[in-house]
Amino acid sequence: MTAQPQVPVLIVGGSLVGLSTALFLAHQGVPALVVEERDALSAHPRTRGVNPRSMELLRSVGLAERLRGLPSAGLLAHNSGVRMARSLAGPELGTFREEYYREVRSDLSDLSPADWCLCHQNELEAVLREAAEQAGAVVQFGTEFVSCTQDASTQDGGPEGEVTAVVRDRRTGRTREIRARYLVAADGSGSTVRRQLGIPFPGTGQLGRFLAIHFRADLTEQLGDRRFVMCYTFNSQVRGALIPLDNAREWRLDVILDPAAPADDPRAFTPERCTELVRAAAGVPDLAVEVLGAMPWTAAAKVAAAFRVGRVFLAGDAAHVMPPSGAFGSNAGIQDAHNLAWKLAAVLTGQAGPALLDSYHAERQPVCAATVRQAVLRQQDRPRGGDRSRDRGLPPGIVDDAAIWFGWRYRSTVLATEAQSWLADSQLADPQLANSQSAASQVAEEDGVWTTEPLGLPGTRAPHLWLRAEDGDCSTLDLFGAAPVLLTGSAAGHWPAAASAVAGEWGVPLRVHSIGGPDGPTDPTGGWAKAYGVTEAGAVLVRPDGVIAWRSPDAPHDVHAALRRALGRMLGR
Ligand SMILES: Cc1cc2nc3c(=O)[nH]c(=O)nc-3n(C[C@H](O)[C@H](O)[C@H](O)COP(=O)(O)OP(=O)(O)OC[C@H]3O[C@@H](n4cnc5c(N)ncnc54)[C@H](O)[C@@H]3O)c2cc1C
Numbered sequence: 165m166t167a168q169p170q171v172p173v174l175i176v177g178g179s180l181v182g183l184s185t186a187l188f189l190a191h192q193g194v195p196a197l198v199v200e201e202r203d204a205l206s207a208h209p210r211t212r213g214v215n216p217r218s219m220e221l222l223r224s225v226g227l228a229e230r231l232r233g234l235p236s237a238g239l240l241a242h243n244s245g246v247r248m249a250r251s252l253a254g255p256e257l258g259t260f261r262e263e264y265y266r267e268v269r270s271d272l273s274d275l276s277p278a279d280w281c282l283c284h285q286n287e288l289e290a291v292l293r294e295a296a297e298q299a300g301a302v303v304q305f306g307t308e309f310v311s312c313t314q315d316a317s318t319q320d321g322g323p324e325g326e327v328t329a330v331v332r333d334r335r336t337g338r339t340r341e342i343r344a345r346y347l348v349a350a351d352g353s354g355s356t357v358r359r360q361l362g363i364p365f366p367g368t369g370q371l372g373r374f375l376a377i378h379f380r381a382d383l384t385e386q387l388g389d390r391r392f393v394m395c396y397t398f399n400s401q402v403r404g405a406l407i408p409l410d411n412a413r414e415w416r417l418d419v420i421l422d423p424a425a426p427a428d429d430p431r432a433f434t435p436e437r438c439t440e441l442v443r444a445a446a447g448v449p450d451l452a453v454e455v456l457g458a459m460p461w462t463a464a465a466k467v468a469a470a471f472r473v474g475r476v477f478l479a480g481d482a483a484h485v486m487p488p489s490g491a492f493g494s495n496a497g498i499q500d501a502h503n504l505a506w507k508l509a510a511v512l513t514g515q516a517g518p519a520l521l522d523s524y525h526a527e528r529q530p531v532c533a534a535t536v537r538q539a540v541l542r543q544q545d546r547p548r549g550g551d552r553s554r555d556r557g558l559p560p561g562i563v564d565d566a567a568i569w570f571g572w573r574y575r576s577t578v579l580a581t582e583a584q585s586w587l588a589d590s591q592l593a594d595p596q597l598a599n600s601q602s603a604a605s606q607v608a609e610e611d612g613v614w615t616t617e618p619l620g621l622p623g624t625r626a627p628h629l630w631l632r633a634e635d636g637d638c639s640t641l642d643l644f645g646a647a648p649v650l651l652t653g654s655a656a657g658h659w660p661a662a663a664s665a666v667a668g669e670w671g672v673p674l675r676v677h678s679i680g681g682p683d684g685p686t687d688p689t690g691g692w693a694k695a696y697g698v699t700e701a702g703a704v705l706v707r708p709d710g711v712i713a714w715r716s717p718d719a720p721h722d723v724h725a726a727l728r729r730a731l732g733r734m735l736g737r
Contacts, residue, residue, distance in 0.1 A: 171197040172512050174329055174344035176309040176357055179206065180285060181480025181497035182350035183292035183303070188502050190299030191225050191645075192509030192708070197342065198301060199331050201308040205293065208378070208459065209284035209409055209416065212240065213268075213393075213491035217569040217625075218498040219278035220710075224645050230291055231281045239410045240282035244269035247395040251447025252406055253386040254399070262545070262558065266565040268393055275570055276628050277639035282393070284409065285494070306334040309356060312347060314474045321346075321518040322511075327475040346508055347476045350497070353464070355482035361473045367466030367536070371487050371543060373421040374404075374461050377438045380454040383446055384412045396546070401444035417445050421460075433458050463487040465540050467533045471525040477504055484532040489542035492535050492568060500528050506708040510735065515672045519736030523576035527623075531572045534613040537561070538568055567614045574623040578736050580714040581622065620697035622714055626651075626706045627695045631685035638685065640692070644710040647673040648734065650727070653693050653700035654680035655719075662724040666731055674731065705730050 173189055175182045178200025186196045214222065214231065222228060231237055244267045246260035266272075268280045293303055310332050315325040329342045349357035358365060387408065395406045404419040419441055435455045443451045468483045480497030487493075504524050510516035541559045563571075575581075615624060629640050643649055652659040656678040667674035678684035679692045680700070696704045697715060704715040705727070714730035 170326060170343040170345070171195075172344065173197070173346045173348060173508055174199065174327070174342055175348045175350055176329075177350035177352060177480075177482070178202070178293070178303050178305065179350065179352065179480075180211075180289055180292070180494055181482075181501055182348070183289055183296055184498045184501040185348050185350055185479060185505060186296040186301035186303070187225060187292050187299065188221075188505030189509060190296050190301045192506050193300075194505075194509045194512060195300035195302065196296075196348075197344070198296075198303040199307040199309055199329075199342075200303065200305050201334060203306050203334070205286060205289050207286050208457070209236070209286055211285045211488070211491060211494040212236070212282050212407070212409075213495070214281040214283065214288065214498075215491060215495040215569055216272055216276050216278050216280060218495045219281055220276060220641055221498060221502045223278050224641070224710075225295065227291060227295060228278065228281075230295075231283055231288065234283045234287045234291065236287050236409065237281055237283040240408070242269075243282055243391045243393050243408065243411070245392050247390070247392045249395055249397055250399045251397050251445055252383060252395060253447030257398075260546070264542075264558070264562050264564050272566070275566060277630075277641055308332045308334055309351065310339060311360060312357070312476070314476065321472075321475055321521045325475060345475065345512060348504065348508075349476060349478045349482045350480045350501075351482050353466075353481040353485045355478065357476060358468060358478055358482050361476060363473065363478065364469040365466050366469065367464065367485075368540075369464050369466065370423065370462060371465055371540065372463040373423050374463065375419045375421055375433055375438075376459045376461060377417045377419065377433075377442060378456040378458070379415055379417065379438070379442050380413050380456060381415065381442060381446065381451050382413050383415065383448075383451075386446060386448060387411060397445040397447075399444060399447075402441045404441070404445055406445050415442075417442055433460075463543065465536045467529065467536055471500075471529050472521065477508075477521075477524060479504060483528070484536055486536040486539035487543040488539075489546055490539050490565065490568070492539050496532055496535050500532070502709055503528055510672075510708075515670075515735060517736040520578055521736075523574075523578045523736070526576035527574035527579075531574065531613055534572070535568060538563060563614045564616065567616055570625050571615045571617075572613055572624070573615050573621060574711060576623075578713070578734050579623045579711075580730060580733065620695065620704060620712055620715055622712050624712055626704070626710050626712050629687070629689065629692050629695055631679065631692070632688055633685040640679075641710055643675075643677050643685075644706050645708060647675055647708060648713070648731065649706045650674060650676045651692075651696065651704040651706060652676060652678045652681065652684075653698065653702065654678070655699075655701040656681050656703075657701055657719050658723040659703045659719070659727070662727050665724060666728045669728065670731055670735065670737070672731070672735065703727070705734060707734060 173196040175198040178198045189196045248257040310330040312329040314327045327347045332339045407416040438455045439453045442453045464485045479500040541562045650663045660676045663676045680687050698717045701719040702717045705713045713734040720726045
């Protein structure tokens with residue numbers, strides 16, 4: 165076995181989440197090494213829905229237009245909605261409409277500069293890989309993670325310790341060691357890393373079994389001008405979901421299997437049987453079908469008990485699995501990657517203390533657990549759309565899709581609680597604002613995770629508003645990314661000088677954007693202060709991942725001391 169020089173971050177798994185982590189790390193200046201046991205990226209289209217929050221994150225690293233230019237994104241650009249039918253050629257039973265459900269083509273322009281991008285996961289992964297490599301990451305295929313040990317003397321996770329992984333070359337069988345400061349396990353639901361660390365993965369393992377049949381058949385005529393995301397087909401021969409991959413000849417049929425029926429054993433699905441099922445779902449008995457593949461999969465709902473053990477972090481399906489209803493699973497993984505990347509980078513450069521790394525579990529685990537619950541509620545609710553005669557009403561606790569994309573609230577030691585934010589304010593000018601803020605906080609307390617109107621609460625996503633800058637319109641979200649940001653209003657007062665002093669004291673970059681101020685972008689709608697829950701004399705500290713760390717509704721007596729405390733806390737120092 166040969167020892168290797170050290171890498172800052174080793175990522176196990178080169179699929180959606182491993183590649184996203186490598187990409188976001190590279191954009192923070194950290195060149196990660198990705199090891200993937202396959203010989204190449206998976207060619208299976210798998211998930212197709214990059215949701216609006218994930219698109220915001222991918223937009224922040226300049227990939228939005230590239231994703232929209234993908235062949236599958238072009239073909240699916242006008243698909244929206246879920247239908248129910250006896251078969252594709254047969255009568256439609258209805259369109260799925262529920263108050264919590266937002267169709268892909270809903271207008272989100274008030275909420276976000278981004279919206280859905282439907283594209284195949286294999287095409288998305290190719291873009292992520294290329295962009296990550298261009299930005300400095302290295303991806304090694306045919307390399308299997310075998311085991312790892314952590315440096316016991318540095319359990320606080322500070323940047324000076326290391327983790328040593330043993331990997332095997334799948335071609336030669338030779339093993340070697342890789343030393344890294346940190347390891348990110350993005351090795352999927354069966355994660356070897358998670359199992360070796362003994363991290364419990366509780367939840368429900370069998371919420372449904374499916375067979376994903378990938379096939380070619382010309383269904384142009386039966387589809388007509390309909391452009392749906394999926395069509396549930398229920399008849400005496402098949403129960404499943406038909407998913408168009410190009411609105412013409414390439415499709416996926418997810419067949420719902422009955423675990424108790426021997427005929428539904430996935431091994432019984434020969435190409436002939438798959439062809440029969442496709443014909444039944446299409447409603448065309450003599451349809452010419454080419455079966456490209458059939459992959460059994462199980463819908464499960466599980467969340468790892470710990471997202472971090474020492475220097476090792478779990479992300480994506482290694483940390484959580486959920487039913488596909490809502491398409492939250494893959495997107496939650498992209499959001500794990502984004503939450504973690506800037507924290508690892510900040511600790512590696514010495515800008516942040518190791519306590520910042522604890523916040524990864526504290527922030528992501530409850531939000532992922534709540535997202536899993538929402539996916540389960542949606543899976544339970546879907547059949548209701550097809551059979552109103554058994555209508556039991558909406559499942560209690562189900563929340564709007566948009567709240568799941570944009571309305572989560574993190575809680576961790578590096579985020580101010582609202583009480584602390586308000587302590588900074590000794591001279592609140594607007595009592596009405598104060599009332600609306602405390603009402604919003606109450607909603608958040610009751611629900612735990614979801615807020616319908618975050619209003620700039622610490623721990624929530626910084627809201628989107630269109631601003632006007634010298635070089636054109638931009639979103640508030642475009643101001644965040646590389647470094648922490650202090651947003652101030654037209655009455656910025658002492659904030660810019662305090663920011664410059666505090667940045668020097670902590671040794672970190674801190675950008676100031678005074679919205680409506682002399683050098684800042686203008687606010688055409690005049691809505692920024694209200695959206696962020698401050699006055700024009702207040703300030704908001706936003707992390708590189710676009711999460712509000714702290715805010716001061718007005719200018720406190722000692723601007724410098726308040727900001728110094730807030731930035732130190734945000735950095736875990
Ligand atoms: C047929 C199918 C359909 C799906 N449809 C949807 C959908 O409609 N909506 C949705 O949200 N999600 C869907 N998913 C789930 C979605 O694909 C996953 O959520 C997503 O891929 C998770 O990404 P990940 O990177 O965390 O894990 P994975 O994609 O599972 O990737 C893990 C990677 O780690 C590698 N690996 C594992 N062990 C090792 C090791 N020891 N050493 C090195 N490498 C290792 C694997 O080879 C793999 O490439 C679907 C999945 C499948 C299979």
